[in-house]
Amino acid sequence: MSLGLYVSVPFCRSKCTYCNFASGVFSAEQMGRYVERIAEDVRSLRGYAAEQGAGIPQIVDTIYLGGGTPSLLPAEELKKLFFTVRQEFKVLPKAEVTVECAPGTVTDPVIQALVTRGVNRVSLGVQSFVDKEAASVARLHTQEKTLDDIARLRKAGISNINVDLIAGLPHQTRASWEYSLDQAIATGVPHVSVYMLEVDEDSRLGRELIAGGTRYHAHFVPDDDLTAEFYETACDRLNAAGIEQYEISNFARAGFESKHNLKYWTRQPYLGFGVDAHSMLRAAQQSADVESVRLATTDSYDGFFVAADWKASMVSKEQALEESFFLGLRLNRGVDLARLREEFGSEIHKYDTTIAELEADGLLRQNGNNIRLTARGRLLSNDVFERFIVVDRYAKPTIPEAG
Ligand code: SF4
Numbered sequence: 001m002s003l004g005l006y007v008s009v010p011f012c013r014s015k016c017t018y019c020n021f022a023s024g025v026f027s028a029e030q031m032g033r034y035v036e037r038i039a040e041d042v043r044s045l046r047g048y049a050a051e052q053g054a055g056i057p058q059i060v061d062t063i064y065l066g067g068g069t070p071s072l073l074p075a076e077e078l079k080k081l082f083f084t085v086r087q088e089f090k091v092l093p094k095a096e097v098t099v100e101c102a103p104g105t106v107t108d109p110v111i112q113a114l115v116t117r118g119v120n121r122v123s124l125g126v127q128s129f130v131d132k133e134a135a136s137v138a139r140l141h142t143q144e145k146t147l148d149d150i151a152r153l154r155k156a157g158i159s160n161i162n163v164d165l166i167a168g169l170p171h172q173t174r175a176s177w178e179y180s181l182d183q184a185i186a187t188g189v190p191h192v193s194v195y196m197l198e199v200d201e202d203s204r205l206g207r208e209l210i211a212g213g214t215r216y217h218a219h220f221v222p223d224d225d226l227t228a229e230f231y232e233t234a235c236d237r238l239n240a241a242g243i244e245q246y247e248i249s250n251f252a253r254a255g256f257e258s259k260h261n262l263k264y265w266t267r268q269p270y271l272g273f274g275v276d277a278h279s280m281l282r283a284a285q286q287s288a289d290v291e292s293v294r295l296a297t298t299d300s301y302d303g304f305f306v307a308a309d310w311k312a313s314m315v316s317k318e319q320a321l322e323e324s325f326f327l328g329l330r331l332n333r334g335v336d337l338a339r340l341r342e343e344f345g346s347e348i349h350k351y352d353t354t355i356a357e358l359e360a361d362g363l364l365r366q367n368g369n370n371i372r373l374t375a376r377g378r379l380l381s382n383d384v385f386e387r388f389i390v391v392d393r394y395a396k397p398t399i400p401e402a403g
Contacts, residue, residue, distance in 0.1 A: 001282075002061040002092070004263040005085060007038060008274030009070035010301060013102065017137045017216045018166070020202035022276045022299045023068045034274075035077040037305060039084040041273050045295075045310070046088070049271070052312040054281035054293040057269055060089045062260035063097045069125075071101035075113035082117040096121055096259040098162075103141035106149040111156045121258075122153055123162040123193075128169055128176075129183035136170040136217045137205065143183065150187050160256060161189040167234060168197030168227035170205075170217035177230045178237070185241045190256035193249050194234045196227050228379055235375065248330050248378050265327045267320070272297070275304045283314075291320040321347055326385035329364075334372025354387050 010023040011031055026034075046056050063085065073081070085091065098121040099114055106122075114122070128134045129143045153161060163184045167177065184192050200206045208218035222230070238244070238251040245251045247265060250258065263270050264280075271279045276299035283290045292315040298304055315323070321344045328335035340348045355371060358364035363377035363384050377384050 001057050001269060002059040003057040003089070004062040004064065004260050004268065004270035005060055005089065006260070006270060006272040006277060007063070007065045007070075007081065007085075008068065008272065008277045009034075009065055009073060009100075010068040010275045011072045012067065012069045013072065013105065013140055014138055015204075016139060017205040018169075018197060018203050020198065020200055020206065021068070022301060024301065028074055031073055031077055033305070035073070035081050038273050039080065041297075042084050042088050045271060045273065045279075048310055048312075049279070049281055049293065049295060050284075052293050052295070053283050053285065053290060053314075054295075055269075055284035056271075056281060058090055060085075060091045061095050062263065062270075063091065063095060064260040065099045066123075067100050069102045069105060070099050071105040071110050071114075075109060078113050078117055091118075096160075098123055098258070098260060100125065101149075102139075103146040103149050106153065108152065111152060111158070115156050115158065120158060121160040121162070122158050123164065123191075124149065126163045126184070127166045128172070129180040130171075130176045133169045133171050133176065133180075136220070147187065150189065160191070161187075162191035162193060162258070163187065163189050164193045164195065165234070166195050166197055167230035168222055170220040172222055172230070174226075174229075174233075177233065181234055181237045185237065185243065190243070190253040191258065192238055192243055192251045194231065194238075194251065195249050196231055197221065231379065232375070235378075244332075246332050248373075248381055262331075265330050267292075267323060267327060271295075275299060275301055280315075286317075288317050290314045291317045317344065318347070320344075322388050325351065325388040329371070329373055329377075329384065329388075330381070332372065334370050336369055337371060338369040351388065358384060358387060 010021070011026050012023050014025060015023070049056055097119045099119050100123045102125050124146065126146050127137070127139055129146065131142045134141060150161060153159070165180055165184060198206065199209045201210060205216040205218060208216045209221060212218070235245055243251045243253055246257050250261065252258070267280065269281045271281070275297060277297045279295040280292060282292050294313045294315060295310045298309045303309060321340070324340055325335060337348060355364065355366060358377070359366055362374055363380060364371055365374055373381060373384065
């Protein structure tokens with residue numbers, strides 16, 4: 001089994017109004033300190049993980065720099081980061097290496113730095129091809145800039161590109177959403193991610209949506225029904241264009257599914273470095289109480305510098321089975337019950353009633369050993385997943401954002 005590596009880079013040019021991540025605007029010097037701190041963790045996390053009883057695969061086949069905006073890292077810091085990773089891990093020559101970039105930050109020197117470090121996949125946080133919508137949430141790019149970035153990335157040899165879109169942005173209408181989808185399709189990129197705007201009190205727009213106000217354009221945010229309709233339109237249009245849905249929020253042309261993100265949904269091992277990063281590793285000695293080990297770092301930028309502060313938690317077999325259901329059901333291909341039976345034995349039958357009820361509710365479909373969400377189930381996926389959580393003491397794991 002091979003390993004995925006995730007590095008969290010919490011730097012941004014400006015703060016998007018809908019953002020609820022631990023990210024901010026920092027100086028080049030602070031970025032240098034941060035990379036240095038990550039390098040320490042890259043060198044020592046394996047030792048810590050082993051102390052917690054985790055087995056660590058030697059071979060790395062995916063690397064993902066997410067954020068934040070990793071493309072803001074100076075070329076020198078990017079070089080240090082990749083140098084340390086390659087020094088500590090055996091990275092396959094054909095590894096999928098993704099870097100998230102904000103359109104408008106992908107300058108020629110940045111592209112050069114990415115290519116030189118072996119980056120072969122870029123995820124662009126476009127969110128909307130309509131300039132007014134992007135500007136209303138403090139994104140700094142335009143459609144023209146985005147198209148130019150895509151063209152220059154391709155020219156440099158990086159054609160495995162993802163475009164992120166958000167349904168439910170202020171000022172979005174049916175027509176403007178279809179325009180964004182059509183533009184994404186017209187670029188010819190092989191991967192598109194579609195997220196529905198999250199409303200929570202950790203973002204400025206979210207707070208305004210809850211409390212009322214107009215400063216962040218909350219009064220122009222489409223209602224939930226319309227946003228759900230946008231999501232359904234995205235599924236229809238992208239599927240029709242051959243960019244097929246393979247996960248609740250992710251669509252790809254055949255062969256371009258994100259290998260790294262697939263690890264999260266299929267419970268493959270990964271290590272996460274940096275602020276608010278998570279790791280999941282199989283236990284070296286498995287037992288009913290310890291099937292795998294999760295590690296998490298602090299979500300505080302300042303706290304990250306104080307001391308190595310990983311929190312380890314053990315995942316029992318019972319919890320691992322729950323995860324297999326609610327993570328696997330995120331995928332359109334669904335969950336193979338025969339495979340789960342092989343791994344977890346007759347324990348899986350305690351979900352028979354849940355599966356039957358969800359099927360009767362039209363949220364899930366069973367075909368032999370395969371179960372998968374229906375289109376309606378995908379729209380109400382959080383409600384479905386909760387039905388698979390039966391272990392009281394267990395909180396759902398945080399899965400890194402996929403793009
Ligand atoms: S949404 Fe992404 S780019 Fe925008 S502030 Fe948050 S982390 Fe940065």
